[in-house]
Amino acid sequence: MNKTRTANDTENPEFVSGQMGIYNISASPLLAEALKPGATYSQVTLALEALLRLASKGLSGDTTAYAQYQSELLNLHLPGEPHTEPTRRWLASQVYLMEDNFAPALTEFNVLPVEQFREKVDAEIAARTRVKHPMSVHLFQGAPPRQDVRFFLKHHWIRSYNFYTLLAELAFHFEAIEDASVFYRNLYGEAGAEVAERSHPALLSHLMTYFDIPQRVDYSALHPLEKAYLNNRIRCVRHTDVAWGLALLYAIESVSCVNHRRIYELLQSLGVPEEASEFHRLHGTQDEIDTEEMWQLIAKLAPGESFQRMFMQSLARHFAINQAYFDMLWQEMQKQSNHNP
Incomplete structure (x- = not known):
């Protein structure tokens, strides 16, 4: 429909x-x-x-x-x-x-060879990147006040602190250990390898402490579009068709480095200490390996028409929800700035 x-x-x-x-x-x-x-x-x-x-x-x-x-x-x-x-x-x-x-029909869908399919996917992700959103331009190319940065980081925490659960959910869909290991290796890094205090949620919590951002999320108070964003992530990794989860995680991971580098540079411009900035410094370099490993798994499944179709539908849904969500955050950020000159 x-x-x-x-x-x-x-x-x-x-x-x-x-x-x-x-x-x-x-x-x-x-x-x-x-x-x-x-x-x-x-x-x-x-x-x-x-x-x-x-x-x-x-x-x-x-x-x-x-x-x-x-x-x-x-x-x-x-x-x-x-x-x-x-x-x-x-x-x-x-x-x-x-x-x-209710998933919208894809326009101009054609099955492609795997190499061309990746080119199409990467082009779609590049065209819909958050970097081009007005809120991102304001934050990363302007001179945002501290309250705007804190607002952004608060919602970034809501999106990011339990990312590891998405990896765990999707891993269970793969029977072959060599396929599931793509996510387990990623999880090993998320968990801090051998040191729990180096887990990514723990590192990110230092930044929340620095900006005095509550680490306990009041989910009932979230805007409906933020709930929709969180729900779609869980929906995709739990979906019985793994194309949904792979598309979502690939879309997130493939732009992770550039997004985190920009956040790290923003934090540096504000004089945020290195300990509080470490989460974003690390993610500004290491997620490229996870992206390539994930693509190798996608490439094994990509020749099928059904996989490509579901993958592109997942991307389309993710970007539609993502756009609405970021538009809402941008409007709320501007409203906050107007009320607190």
Whole structure:
């Protein structure tokens, strides 16, 4: 089904302002019952039906339903009571199928030889890079005030601190150890190799401490478009078609070095100490190896038409959500600056 206008459309004033109206559909009470010990199949089914109705309306363009379904989906994704994990994962997987039904059709899709396919993928990523976004231009080519940098880093923490979980999720989809090892080697680095204190979340936490940014995320307070961004990352690495997860992680890793170098240079210009900047200094050099290893795995699967099609659909969805998310952050950053001259 091809939807030309969805809740990701940032021209919708309700999302730009963040003002949501009252919506009658609510899956929360039914989901709460479905996740209680001893819940019946009937209760789980009723919760799923309500959630899918909410998702369908949200994906059809209803911004309030979209916000609510993204909140419910994020709650299913977040760690909770162990006994609810199988049910939460199954409910989330059914939402993924609904989202698949609303995936826009690809324009001018053609199966390509692997070498040309990589050229197409890299060109698409280069064309949609965040470096060209107005917020990035402001931060990395202008003279941003400290409050804008802190705002950016706060949301960067939300995106980055648990990146390792995405690698772990995708690794489980590969039966052959030589394929899964691509992600395990990456995880080894994320975990700090032999020194836990050198783990990437630990290194990044030093920067959060320096800027006095809370390290505990209040997920309920996040903007719907930020929830959508986080949900899509989890959705892709859990998707039964590995093309979705590979496309997402390749898109993130392939631009990681340049993005982190720019952040490191920004921190240096502000006089941030080396200990607090180390996470970004490291990522400004080492992610190129991870990118190449990941591409070698992609190349093994890329000759198939289905793989290429799903891979490009995953990229298109990632960039659409990413654009809406960064537009929202840029608007919030400007609003904050206007209120605090």
